[in-house]
Amino acid sequence: MRNRIESSVFRSRASRGLCALVASAGLVATAVPAAAADPLAPAPDSLAQGMADFGSSGLAPRVEHGDIDPFYETEGLEAEAPGGVLRTLQAPYAPVFTGLDFSVPDTAEKIVYSTTDMHGNAIPVSGYVVEPTVPWNGAGERPTVVIGRGTIGQGDQCAPSRNWPLDNQPDPLQSGRKVALEGLYDWVFASAGVRVVVTDYVGMGTPGIHTYMNRAEQAHAMLDAARATRNLVGERGGQFGKVAFYGHSQGGGASASAAESASEYAPDLDVAGSYSSAPPADLNAVQRHIDGSELTGAIGFTINGLVDRYPDLDADLAANLSPDGYAALDELSTMCTDEISENYGGHTTSEWTESGQKLDELLDEIPAGKAAMEEQRLGARVPQAPAMIVSGPHDPTVDYQQAKDLAGQWCGAGANVVYRDDIMPPIGDYNHFIQAISGAPFGIGFLLDRFNGLPVAGGCR
Numbered sequence: 183m184r185n186r187i188e189s190s191v192f193r194s195r196a197s198r199g200l201c202a203l204v205a206s207a208g209l210v211a212t213a214v215p216a217a218a219a220d221p222l223a224p225a226p227d228s229l230a231q232g233m234a235d236f237g238s239s240g241l242a243p244r245v246e247h248g249d250i251d252p253f254y255e256t257e258g259l260e261a262e263a264p265g266g267v268l269r270t271l272q273a274p275y276a277p278v279f280t281g282l283d284f285s286v287p288d289t290a291e292k293i294v295y296s297t298t299d300m301h302g303n304a305i306p307v308s309g310y311v312v313e314p315t316v317p318w319n320g321a322g323e324r325p326t327v328v329i330g331r332g333t334i335g336q337g338d339q340c341a342p343s344r345n346w347p348l349d350n351q352p353d354p355l356q357s358g359r360k361v362a363l364e365g366l367y368d369w370v371f372a373s374a375g376v377r378v379v380v381t382d383y384v385g386m387g388t389p390g391i392h393t394y395m396n397r398a399e400q401a402h403a404m405l406d407a408a409r410a411t412r413n414l415v416g417e418r419g420g421q422f423g424k425v426a427f428y429g430h431s432q433g434g435g436a437s438a439s440a441a442e443s444a445s446e447y448a449p450d451l452d453v454a455g456s457y458s459s460a461p462p463a464d465l466n467a468v469q470r471h472i473d474g475s476e477l478t479g480a481i482g483f484t485i486n487g488l489v490d491r492y493p494d495l496d497a498d499l500a501a502n503l504s505p506d507g508y509a510a511l512d513e514l515s516t517m518c519t520d521e522i523s524e525n526y527g528g529h530t531t532s533e534w535t536e537s538g539q540k541l542d543e544l545l546d547e548i549p550a551g552k553a554a555m556e557e558q559r560l561g562a563r564v565p566q567a568p569a570m571i572v573s574g575p576h577d578p579t580v581d582y583q584q585a586k587d588l589a590g591q592w593c594g595a596g597a598n599v600v601y602r603d604d605i606m607p608p609i610g611d612y613n614h615f616i617q618a619i620s621g622a623p624f625g626i627g628f629l630l631d632r633f634n635g636l637p638v639a640g641g642c643r
Contacts, residue, residue, distance in 0.1 A: 240276070240352035244359075245339045247516045253292060254308055254338065254387050261296040261304035264402070264448075265409025267417075268306055269294040275312065276347030276365070284369040285316045292343050295410035299384065300398040300491055307403050308387040310343040311379045311411055312368050318375035323423030325454065325633040326377040326411055328404045329368070330429035330436030332618060334361050334386065335518030336394060336483045341387030342380045358520045364618060367428065370626055376633070377415075381407040383436070391490045391515060394483035395432065395465060397439050397558045399491075404440035405448040412451075424454040426567075426629045430618040431580060434461035435560065438571070438588065442563035453567040455632035457625035459604075460573060460580040460617055463560035463588035469542040471581040474530045476611065479522025481531055481541055482514035492554045499551075502544055507534030561591035568638045569597060570628045572621040574604035579614035593642040600628065600638060 245251075253271050262268065275290040291311045299305050318324040334340045340359070345351050347365040354362040368378045384399045385392035393399045404427055412422040429437035441456035462468040469481050489495050503511075511534075514522060531541040545551035569592065573585035589601035602624060604617045631638075 266296040297406035323421040330433035332431035340518035341382040393487035400436035401439035401443035430459035434458040441565035464584040476527040479526035
């Protein structure tokens, strides 16, 4: 009972802190009145303080495309068994904004670790670990949450470990890389005594193309991030407890991928649960939904990743892409999410093909493309640990039904799943972004309860 009460209190505090930060960042626009009506929303003086504080951190220049950091260079660095730690580096960690009730360390630890690509080849991946400064007062040894960020971009400069809240990087408002706001998840979990590891995903930060939304490689990067952290903790004489996976949008897909692959790929991990917000479970449905939106460019991320892992696609696409299409894909491979919104938002992929077809239509007609897209679909495997999925009925970005269908597939296959519709009413183009915050108190509370060994109320529902 004590742990359940603690989790409930923590969810309330987490909700207040997250709402305050989003509102103070000025990113919710029309959503601010709705947030103010929420009984967990901060008082006006808290909002004013948050606005004053945001923008006060980050003295280093923003990392840009082409900036070289030797830490991420992997030439001569031989990948080891999955989860092997290849390189570490202490990095400054952003201070918490004044007036917020979070406890975080002054430094985080960047890591380069081994994972495997979809073909089983050993490859290096980067990320970072946040070791809490407060004790874990729950059941068992200190647990670890592996966090996958939402769509960050495809250029190496977009990697979470190269942006705020690390290395005195400018905050998400100053940098324009608003997805970095998900660094706030670190603060919330670390303040509860939960160790945090954030993966940069395959090819983000380290050399090579980022294989955006590749089901197997996102799963492997998440699972091996947990193994790498376990190796670090063990080398330093510490004890490693349960593991969980957390993510929104691309991170939701990565979390779901890890959850359903864990028993096969990493049976040595003690997985407590997973939280997946707006997971792109069916890439075909997601691409149809975002084509013509602010995130049209993310379809280019997918195509670039597919061509790199499915080289037979290259010839088929060569016969169908226009010069503008090739130029767009090349440019997108070096961009972050804020840049694709500015440069490709509102455009459609029909502008990239000779026939005027959209890319989802084209891929559906190419046998190799159709097969490659199908291999990224979630739901063919079943998570063994409890899972929560949240999908937004008013999400303009990630298709609502396909994420809800994933929960139904898992339930039908015997998984222990809690499904929720996102709580936010329609707020223009903001629902997808806001769900990263509005779903967080439920997801964080769900994982804290799983770490404490509490039963899932109602089972699969």
